[in-house]
Amino acid sequence: MIVPRLIERKRDGDKLTSSEWLELIHGYSAGDVPDYQMSALLMAVFFRGMTRTETDALTDAMLSSGARLDLSDMAIPRLDKHSTGGVGDKVSLVLAPLIAELGVAVPMMSGRGLGHTGGTLDKLESIPGFRTDLSLAAARAQLDRIGCALIGQTAEIAPADRKLYALRDATGTVEAIPLISASIMSKKLAEGLTGLVLDIKSGSGAFLPELDREIELAKTMIELGADRGCPVVALVTAMDRPLGDACGNAMEVREAIEFLRGHSPEDLAAVTYALGAEMLQLAGVATTHQDAQLQMREAISSGRAAERFRAIVAAQGGDPRVVDDLSLLPSSPLRAEFRASRDGIVQRVEPRAIGHGVVALGGGRRTMHDVVDPAVGFDIMVKPNATVTEGDVIAIIHAADDAGVAIGHSVLDAAISIGDAPVDVLPLVSHRITSDAVEQLQ
Amino acid sequence: MIVPRLIERKRDGDKLTSSEWLELIHGYSAGDVPDYQMSALLMAVFFRGMTRTETDALTDAMLSSGARLDLSDMAIPRLDKHSTGGVGDKVSLVLAPLIAELGVAVPMMSGRGLGHTGGTLDKLESIPGFRTDLSLAAARAQLDRIGCALIGQTAEIAPADRKLYALRDATGTVEAIPLISASIMSKKLAEGLTGLVLDIKSGSGAFLPELDREIELAKTMIELGADRGCPVVALVTAMDRPLGDACGNAMEVREAIEFLRGHSPEDLAAVTYALGAEMLQLAGVATTHQDAQLQMREAISSGRAAERFRAIVAAQGGDPRVVDDLSLLPSSPLRAEFRASRDGIVQRVEPRAIGHGVVALGGGRRTMHDVVDPAVGFDIMVKPNATVTEGDVIAIIHAADDAGVAIGHSVLDAAISIGDAPVDVLPLVSHRITSDAVEQLQ
Numbered sequence: 001m002i003v004p005r006l007i008e009r010k011r012d013g014d015k016l017t018s019s020e021w022l023e024l025i026h027g028y029s030a031g032d033v034p035d036y037q038m039s040a041l042l043m044a045v046f047f048r049g050m051t052r053t054e055t056d057a058l059t060d061a062m063l064s065s066g067a068r069l070d071l072s073d074m075a076i077p078r079l080d081k082h083s084t085g086g087v088g089d090k091v092s093l094v095l096a097p098l099i100a101e102l103g104v105a106v107p108m109m110s111g112r113g114l115g116h117t118g119g120t121l122d123k124l125e126s127i128p129g130f131r132t133d134l135s136l137a138a139a140r141a142q143l144d145r146i147g148c149a150l151i152g153q154t155a156e157i158a159p160a161d162r163k164l165y166a167l168r169d170a171t172g173t174v175e176a177i178p179l180i181s182a183s184i185m186s187k188k189l190a191e192g193l194t195g196l197v198l199d200i201k202s203g204s205g206a207f208l209p210e211l212d213r214e215i216e217l218a219k220t221m222i223e224l225g226a227d228r229g230c231p232v233v234a235l236v237t238a239m240d241r242p243l244g245d246a247c248g249n250a251m252e253v254r255e256a257i258e259f260l261r262g263h264s265p266e267d268l269a270a271v272t273y274a275l276g277a278e279m280l281q282l283a284g285v286a287t288t289h290q291d292a293q294l295q296m297r298e299a300i301s302s303g304r305a306a307e308r309f310r311a312i313v314a315a316q317g318g319d320p321r322v323v324d325d326l327s328l329l330p331s332s333p334l335r336a337e338f339r340a341s342r343d344g345i346v347q348r349v350e351p352r353a354i355g356h357g358v359v360a361l362g363g364g365r366r367t368m369h370d371v372v373d374p375a376v377g378f379d380i381m382v383k384p385n386a387t388v389t390e391g392d393v394i395a396i397i398h399a400a401d402d403a404g405v406a407i408g409h410s411v412l413d414a415a416i417s418i419g420d421a422p423v424d425v426l427p428l429v430s431h432r433i434t435s436d437a438v439e440q441l442q
Numbered sequence: 443m444i445v446p447r448l449i450e451r452k453r454d455g456d457k458l459t460s461s462e463w464l465e466l467i468h469g470y471s472a473g474d475v476p477d478y479q480m481s482a483l484l485m486a487v488f489f490r491g492m493t494r495t496e497t498d499a500l501t502d503a504m505l506s507s508g509a510r511l512d513l514s515d516m517a518i519p520r521l522d523k524h525s526t527g528g529v530g531d532k533v534s535l536v537l538a539p540l541i542a543e544l545g546v547a548v549p550m551m552s553g554r555g556l557g558h559t560g561g562t563l564d565k566l567e568s569i570p571g572f573r574t575d576l577s578l579a580a581a582r583a584q585l586d587r588i589g590c591a592l593i594g595q596t597a598e599i600a601p602a603d604r605k606l607y608a609l610r611d612a613t614g615t616v617e618a619i620p621l622i623s624a625s626i627m628s629k630k631l632a633e634g635l636t637g638l639v640l641d642i643k644s645g646s647g648a649f650l651p652e653l654d655r656e657i658e659l660a661k662t663m664i665e666l667g668a669d670r671g672c673p674v675v676a677l678v679t680a681m682d683r684p685l686g687d688a689c690g691n692a693m694e695v696r697e698a699i700e701f702l703r704g705h706s707p708e709d710l711a712a713v714t715y716a717l718g719a720e721m722l723q724l725a726g727v728a729t730t731h732q733d734a735q736l737q738m739r740e741a742i743s744s745g746r747a748a749e750r751f752r753a754i755v756a757a758q759g760g761d762p763r764v765v766d767d768l769s770l771l772p773s774s775p776l777r778a779e780f781r782a783s784r785d786g787i788v789q790r791v792e793p794r795a796i797g798h799g800v801v802a803l804g805g806g807r808r809t810m811h812d813v814v815d816p817a818v819g820f821d822i823m824v825k826p827n828a829t830v831t832e833g834d835v836i837a838i839i840h841a842a843d844d845a846g847v848a849i850g851h852s853v854l855d856a857a858i859s860i861g862d863a864p865v866d867v868l869p870l871v872s873h874r875i876t877s878d879a880v881e882q883l884q
Contacts, residue, residue: 004612004808005798007613011485036477036613037613040484040485047485170445170446171449171478171479171481172450172452
């Protein structure tokens with residue numbers, strides 16, 4: 001295998017064979033293929049795409065680069081939810097304890113910040129002491145005990161994907177359907193699931209702002225799952241504005257805990273319950289969507305879901321008192337108000353600009369080895385179509401220093417626009433996609 | 443500067459500003475921008491191209507990343523020749539001593555193997571003891587003393603280009619006009635030249651097999667030179683078959699020394715003298731093409747050019763006895779004959795396949811850090827339109843081991859084809875390009 005020749009072939013529109021993909025990915029995983037060759041290949045894939053056979057080969061190569069969770073002897077269903085990545089998306093932090101509380105094992109494996117979107121691992125690690133680097137054996141023991149483990153990809157699981165994920169983030173090669181599909185499914189297939197729900201983000205803040213490409217992405221993952229014994233259902237949800245109010249690692253944990261204690265922004269609740277209902281039905285725990293909704297709301301209002309989260313935090317080395325005392329989460333030294341510049345109606349809260357803004361504040365990665373500041377971010381108190389008056393505080397900037405505050409202001413100036421007329425926004429949940437059909441919901 | 447954002451912008455068809463290119467290139471040179479980001483950016487450039495303003499900025503950024511040779515106080519003209527890279531191209535090894543012997547200073551800065559083509563530095567370093575890592579001060583002193591220095595890019599000269607050159611080689615991002623132009627011109631402009639002759643290879647073995655792209659490349663470099671006070675003339679020469687017989691580092695040095703001693707394959711002599719004549723006329727040393735040819739042939743036949751090469755080898759730490767005793771050059775442990783498989787007329791000797799074959803034998807680089815075996819390669823004794831009889835020895839494989847011999851056979855099987863009818867080949871020198879015109883010669 002002469003890697004520059006393979007890169008040239010892909011670059012020039014040729015397809016690589018399954019054994020070439022296997023050799024490339026295992027070689028990359030072993031360190032024999034360097035980052036700089038892989039990133040050039042990924043950029044060529046961005047421009048040239050991959051055939052279904054190539055995507056299959058890439059998925060299997062990444063899956064076989066590591067170990068799997070064997071949960072086949074567990075008596076209860078095993079479900080996970082995966083999002084294609086959004087801004088302000090703290091749904092996983094709520095759903096994991098909530099669904100586990102309702103009798104479904106949730107072996108949730110998450111990633112780190114990628115592109116302009118946040119990562120669940122980075123968010124969890126803002127809880128003092130919280131460890132996501134559990135071994136598979138430890139995760140299995142925790143699943144048996146409390147029905148949920150929130151883990152990262154350790155060296156054991158799809159190590160090739162883990163390396164690629166970080167590399168793509170740093171090299172502008174995130175937004176390619178075959179790479180996204182293979183990355184997600186190689187991890188999910190290693191979790192020993194009996195079912196998977198996908199949250200496919202749509203709109204300007206999604207990886208793939210065009211809806212038809214989003215649906216292509218969902219179908220690719222549904223097929224990859226179906227061929228490998230894991231039924232998958234996907235919902236398309238809105239990412240033309242941030243989800244919920246908080247954007248930034250610790251701030252999003254705070255909002256998730258408030259949700260588990262019974263207080264959530266409407267949009268976050270709607271998306272979370274819709275995805276949770278699909279999980280509970282796929283698991284056979286709920287018979288209808290309404291049944292699922294009632295079970296979830298009861299688990300929240302009774303405090304049981306928050307208790308489950310406390311157990312998970314404690315099991316993974318975190319300080320369980322954060323569930324009751326949010327001041328134990330990291331907070332930024334500086335907070336600055338951002339005010340409406342005029343009377344009017346909010347037109348846009350541009351999630352991509354907000355996401356890049358969190359990175360600019362230090363809350364995300366520019367290169368693979370950057371350290372994330374958990375405390376920084378934005379609290380945005382308005383949504384598109386909100387009526388505002390000049391001088392209203394519409395957002396709070398959480399920054400590490402004065403330079404961060406200045407960056408935050410310029411980010412929000414660009415991201416939030418105010419006009420005179422109401423605007424169209426995407427429905428919170430627009431489509432439901434299964435292996436049989438694409439159903440429009442709203 | 444958030445590098446992944448710059449990569450994404452270039453990827454999506456936007457152009458980067460001059461200051462962004464400057465910051466990227468100086469950052470890459472300083473190690474702040476890692477290889478894996480630069481290779482992804484280069485692949486995006488491959489697909490998207492660069493504007494003339496971007497190419498100017500890239501050239502100036504690479505030039506300003508290091509020092510320059512200041513030769514402005516030298517009384518004699520300073521000329522260099524640069525080839526876009528071919529297979530079997532040992533013209534520089536002959537021209538440097540030959541032109542220096544005729545009263546022109548030749549501060550020749552060369553590169554290493556890139557893609558399927560060899561590099562003059564790798565060839566020179568096959569001479570026992572020969573050092574190409576002269577400081578600029580040492581090169582200047584040697585130019586004053588013997589009129590020629592054959593140097594590599596040390597850390598002093600265009601260090602950003604040096605790093606990029608090696609990276610492109612390993613990442614399938616060689617064949618892009620703005621990258622080739624800026625790479626060549628940033629080095630040449632650092633040499634303090636009063637003129638430059640370009641050897642633009644055309645045909646299947648050239649970086650850019652399409653002639654119109656070759657001419658675009660030449661024009662880009664001519665403009666870059668003209669804007670910066672260095673007149674440039676380009677010849678388009680044939681690279682639809684290897685130049686001369688030898689392909690491989692030490693083997694090519696051997697053929698160059700034989701040329702300096704008065705014996706050369708016809709094709710190699712024709713191309714070398716054509717390029718040399720342009721140098722001598724640009725320097726004002728010869729008044730006409732015929733005058734230049736006579737001066738060069740006299741310098742060869744008198745032995746003066748070979749003597750000048752001996753002086754250069756000695757000055758740069760090499761064993762000057764190689765000029766008289768070719769057995770002092772590295773030679774491979776195994777040599778195997780390759781025979782014609784049938785009677786007929788040679789149709790193709792495919793240079794790209796031969797060049798990749800030399801790499802496969804160990805004589806070139808697959809990644810930036812590979813060590814080159816100087817001894818391996820091919821001696822190919824036939825050209826297209828040669829008449830051969832089944833069983834004729836038409837090539838010799840020089841290999842390190844039996845595996846290399848087997849590789850060599852399969853390379854030559856694929857690279858050399860024999861048929862029944864004569865074939866068209868490219869003229870050895872087809873076009874002459876100046877800032878005014880593109881003139882067809884044959």
